Amino acid sequence: MSLMDTKPLLGRVEEVGGFVDLNAYEAGQGYGAARKALTSMSPEAIINLVKDSNLRGRGGAGFPTGLKWSFVPQGDAAGEGAKYLVCNADEMEPGTFKDRFLLENNPHVLIEGMIIGAYAIQAEKAYIFLRGEYHQPYRRLVEALADATTRGFLGQGIFGTDFNLDLRIHSSAGRYICGEETALLNALEGKRAQPRTKPPFPPASGAWGRPTIVNNVETFCNVPGIVRNGVEWYQGLGLTEDAGTKIYGISGRVNRPGLWELPIGTPIRELVERHAGGMREGFELKGILPGGASTDFLVEEHFDLAMDYGTIQAAGSRMGTGTMILMDNSICPVDMSRNLQHFFAQESCGFCTPCREGLPWIEALLLDIEEGRGQEGDLEVLDRNAQFIGAPGNTFCLHATGAIEPLQSALKYFREDFDEHIRTGKCPYHGRRL
Amino acid sequence: MSAAELVHVLSGEEIAEIEAEIAHLPDRESAAIDALMIVQKHRGWVSDTSLRAIARLLGMSSDALDSIATFYNLIFRQPVGRHVVMVCDSVSCYVMGADGLGKAIEEHLGIAFGGTTDDDRFTLLPIVCLGACDKAPTMMIDDELIENVTAERLGEIFGRFE
Ligand SMILES: Cc1cc2nc3c(=O)[nH]c(=O)nc-3n(C[C@H](O)[C@H](O)[C@H](O)COP(=O)(O)O)c2cc1C
Ligand code: SF4
Numbered sequence: 001m002s003l004m005d006t007k008p009l010l011g012r013v014e015e016v017g018g019f020v021d022l023n024a025y026e027a028g029q030g031y032g033a034a035r036k037a038l039t040s041m042s043p044e045a046i047i048n049l050v051k052d053s054n055l056r057g058r059g060g061a062g063f064p065t066g067l068k069w070s071f072v073p074q075g076d077a078a079g080e081g082a083k084y085l086v087c088n089a090d091e092m093e094p095g096t097f098k099d100r101f102l103l104e105n106n107p108h109v110l111i112e113g114m115i116i117g118a119y120a121i122q123a124e125k126a127y128i129f130l131r132g133e134y135h136q137p138y139r140r141l142v143e144a145l146a147d148a149t150t151r152g153f154l155g156q157g158i159f160g161t162d163f164n165l166d167l168r169i170h171s172s173a174g175r176y177i178c179g180e181e182t183a184l185l186n187a188l189e190g191k192r193a194q195p196r197t198k199p200p201f202p203p204a205s206g207a208w209g210r211p212t213i214v215n216n217v218e219t220f221c222n223v224p225g226i227v228r229n230g231v232e233w234y235q236g237l238g239l240t241e242d243a244g245t246k247i248y249g250i251s252g253r254v255n256r257p258g259l260w261e262l263p264i265g266t267p268i269r270e271l272v273e274r275h276a277g278g279m280r281e282g283f284e285l286k287g288i289l290p291g292g293a294s295t296d297f298l299v300e301e302h303f304d305l306a307m308d309y310g311t312i313q314a315a316g317s318r319m320g321t322g323t324m325i326l327m328d329n330s331i332c333p334v335d336m337s338r339n340l341q342h343f344f345a346q347e348s349c350g351f352c353t354p355c356r357e358g359l360p361w362i363e364a365l366l367l368d369i370e371e372g373r374g375q376e377g378d379l380e381v382l383d384r385n386a387q388f389i390g391a392p393g394n395t396f397c398l399h400a401t402g403a404i405e406p407l408q409s410a411l412k413y414f415r416e417d418f419d420e421h422i423r424t425g426k427c428p429y430h431g432r433r434l
Numbered sequence: 435m436s437a438a439e440l441v442h443v444l445s446g447e448e449i450a451e452i453e454a455e456i457a458h459l460p461d462r463e464s465a466a467i468d469a470l471m472i473v474q475k476h477r478g479w480v481s482d483t484s485l486r487a488i489a490r491l492l493g494m495s496s497d498a499l500d501s502i503a504t505f506y507n508l509i510f511r512q513p514v515g516r517h518v519v520m521v522c523d524s525v526s527c528y529v530m531g532a533d534g535l536g537k538a539i540e541e542h543l544g545i546a547f548g549g550t551t552d553d554d555r556f557t558l559l560p561i562v563c564l565g566a567c568d569k570a571p572t573m574m575i576d577d578e579l580i581e582n583v584t585a586e587r588l589g590e591i592f593g594r595f596e
C-alpha cells in the first residue's frame with residue numbers, strides 16, 4: 001500500500017519530501033485518473049461517481065460537489081458559447097493555510113482534478129483564481145501548467161481524445177470578498193468584486209453569463225483519487241459519515257503548529273494533542289475557531305467532537321476550512337474579537353448597509369470595552385446587533401453572517417470576560433500577555 | 435493631456451502584455467484588473483495619467499476604471515517605496531503577538547503603517563492573513579513571504595532589501 005492510498009492529496013508530498021514536480025507526480029500514478037476519465041468514462045458517469053462518493057466542498061460551505069456539477073446544462077441545453085470551470089484559490093480566510101500548501105507542493109493534483117472536472121461538465125475554459133499575494137504558488141503553478149501542456153495533458157486533444165482545455169491563472173488584486181463565488185466571477189470579468197444576486201446560480205449563469213462551476217482547491221484535489229480508486233475506497237477513508245480525508249491545520253500556541261491530511265472526522269482533541277503536540281508549556285487551551293475566522297468558537301465541552309461537517313454544525317459552529325485557530329488563556333477574548341471584527345469591517349465590500357455600517361460600529365464598541373470605556377448595556381447592544389446582522393441574515397451575502405459567528409459565540413462562552421471589562425473599567429489580561 | 439498623447443503614456447511592452455490578456459478574454463474591459471496589475475508591475479503604482487491611458491486602451495471610461503482600481507487593495511494609486519512591506523494583522527498572527535511586532539517594525543523603520551521611509555526604501559502596510567498561520571507572525575516584503583518573524587530578526591530581514 002502506498003501513502004497515496006491513505007493520503008491522496010499529500011501522500012506524494014510526504015514520499016518526495018516536498019515539492020512534487022511532474023516527473024515525481026507521474027511516478028506516483030499521476031495523471032492516470034485523468035487519462036482514465038477522458039478515455040474510458042462519460043461525463044455523466046464521472047458526475048455520478050463524484051456524487052456517489054459524497055465529496056463535499058472544502059472551501060467552507062460543504063456543498064456536495066457532484067450535485068453542484070450536475071446542475072450544469074449539457075449538450076444543446078447549454079446554448080451557444082463557452083462553459084467555465086474555476087478553481088477558487090483566493091484563500092484569505094484568516095487562519096487558513098491549506099490551499100497555499102497544496103498549490104506550492106502538489107500543483108499537479110489540482111490540475112489533474114480540474115481536467116477531470118472540466119471534462120465532466122464539458123468546459124473547455126478554466127481558471128485558477130489565485131490570491132495576489134501567493135507569489136510562490138504562482139511560480140509553481142506556472143511551471144506545472146507549462147509541464148502539463150508539454151506532455152499533452154492540457155491544450156488541444158488531451159490524451160488523444162477530442163477534448164480541449166485552456167487552463168489559465170487569474171491573479172487577484174486582493175480583497176477577501178473575492179473568495180465569495182459570485183464576487184469572484186465579477187473579479188474574473190475585470191469588475192469590482194461585488195457579490196451577485198442568486199439565483200441565477202453560477203452553474204446556470206456564471207462567468208460572462210455562461211454556465212460555470214466554482215470549487216475550492218482542496219475539493220478539486222480530492223477528485224483524482226476518487227476516479228482512480230472508486231467510491232467505496234473513498235468513503236472508507238472517513239471516520240464518520242463524511243467521506244475522504246481532510247487537510248486539518250492548527251495555529252496558535254501549540255508545540256507543533258502545522259497541517260496534516262487525516263481521515264475526515266478526526267476528533268479535535270486528537271488534532272491538538274497528538275498532531276500539534278499539545279499546548280506549549282504554561283498555556284491552557286481556552287477556545288477554538290474550528291474552521292477559520294468566520295466560524296463560531298468551540299470550548300472545552302466540544303473538544304472530544306469529531307471534526308466533520310455534521311458534528312461541528314450540531315455543536316453550533318461550522319467545520320469551515322478545517323484549519324483551527326487556538327485561543328489560549330493568555331489571550332483576551334474581547335481583544336481577539338476586536339481583531340476579528342477589524343478584519344471583517346475592513347473587508348466589507350460596502351454594498352449593503354448592515355455590513356458596511358454595522359461591522360465598523362461593532363469594532364469600535366469592542367475597542368471601547370477593551371480599553372475600559374465600556375458601559376452597562378453595551379453587551380446587550382452587541383447581542384442585538386449580532387442578531388440583526390447574523391444568520392439567517394439581512395445582508396446581501398454571507399460575509400456579514402460569517403463576521404457575526406465568532407462574535408456571537410464569544411459573547412456566549414466568554415461573557416464573564418466581557419462583563420469584567422465593563423465592571424472594572426479595564427482589561428484583565430492587560431499586562432498578562434506573554 | 436490630449437487623447438492622442440495618452441496613447442504614448444504606456445510602453446510598448448506594457449501594451450503588448452495587456453493585449454495578450456485581452457486576446458483570450460471575451461471583451462477588452464474584462465482585462466481591466468490585469469491591465470492595472472501589469473502597469474503597476476512596471477511602474478510600482480498606477481498614476482492618474484497611467485489610469486487614463488489604460489482606460490483608453492480598454493475602451494472604457496477612466497471613472498469606471500478608477501472605481502475598479504480603488505476597490506482592490508493590491509492596486510496602489512499612490513507612489514510606494516522601492517520595497518513594499520506587508521505585515522499580517524489577522525487572527526493567528528495576532529494570537530502569536532503581531533500587535534507588538536507591528537509596533538517594533540514601525541519603530542525599526544521610523545514610520546507608521548501607511549507611511550514610506552524618507553529614502554523611499556520601504557512602504558509599510560498591514561495585510562490580512564498570508565496563509566502561513568502555522569508560522570505566525572508573518573510578513574511579506576515584495577514577493578517574499580517571511581515566517582516566524584521576531585523583533586530580534588528585523589535588522590537582518592530589512593538589511594537584505596536595498
Ligand atoms: C466572504 C466569503 C469568502 C469566501 N472565500 C473563499 C475562499 O477564499 N476560498 C474558497 O474556496 N471559498 C471561499 N468562499 C466560499 C465560496 O463562496 C464557495 O462556496 C466555494 O468556493 C465553493 O467551493 P467548494 O464547494 O469546493 O467549497 C467564501 C465565501 C464567502 C461568503
Ligand atoms: S454583506 Fe457585506 S460583503 Fe456581502 S454584499 Fe453586503 S456589504 Fe458586501
Ligand code: FES
Nearest residue numbers: 522527563564567
Ligand atoms: S493569520 Fe497571519 S498568516 Fe494567517
